[in-house]
Amino acid sequence: MRIPTTLSIVLGTVLVVAAGVGSLVLLKNILEPKEAVSEQNVEIRDGIQYVTIKARGGYSPRQSRAQANIPTRLIVKTNGTYDCSLALVIRSIGYQKILSQTGEEVIDLGNPSPGTLQGLCSMGMYSFAIAFE
Numbered sequence: 856m857r858i859p860t861t862l863s864i865v866l867g868t869v870l871v872v873a874a875g876v877g878s879l880v881l882l883k884n885i886l887e888p889k890e891a892v893s894e895q896n897v898e899i900r901d902g903i904q905y906v907t908i909k910a911r912g913g914y915s916p917r918q919s920r921a922q923a924n925i926p927t928r929l930i931v932k933t934n935g936t937y938d939c940s941l942a943l944v945i946r947s948i949g950y951q952k953i954l955s956q957t958g959e960e961v962i963d964l965g966n967p968s969p970g971t972l973q974g975l976c977s978m979g980m981y982s983f984a985i986a987f988e
């Protein structure tokens with residue numbers, strides 16, 4: 856019965872390691888809520904700043920920080936979105952549109968001045984804000 860014993864030790868070790876990794880991932884998700892980090896949705900590529908917001912059951916992240924006075928595009932991503940976050944309004948730039956249920960809407964914001972840009976669903980239930988600094 857040597858081989859089965861070895862096999863069960865190996866399997867046991869694999870299970871313990873897998874459980875350990877699983878709890879670490881769980882712990883990491885608890886300790887680092889995604890909402891807390893907004894910088895990850897802002898990137899500058901080839902001199903253009905892209906701010907990405909997900910729209911589904913509201914907008915996320917709700918608060919973002921970006922640089923003012925550089926060419927900026929807002930990307931609003933939908934993915935099987937059927938709620939009113941599809942009805943996007945950005946009053947300060949006179950923008951209003953019903954987005955497609957799955958896709959990416961690219962909105963040219965020009966070179967935003969310092970200040971806060973706010974997006975809302977058409978009835979004002981859901982919102983997001985981007986602080987340009």
Ligand SMILES: [Cu+2]
Pocket residue numbers: 939940976977978979980981
């Ligand atoms: Cu709404």
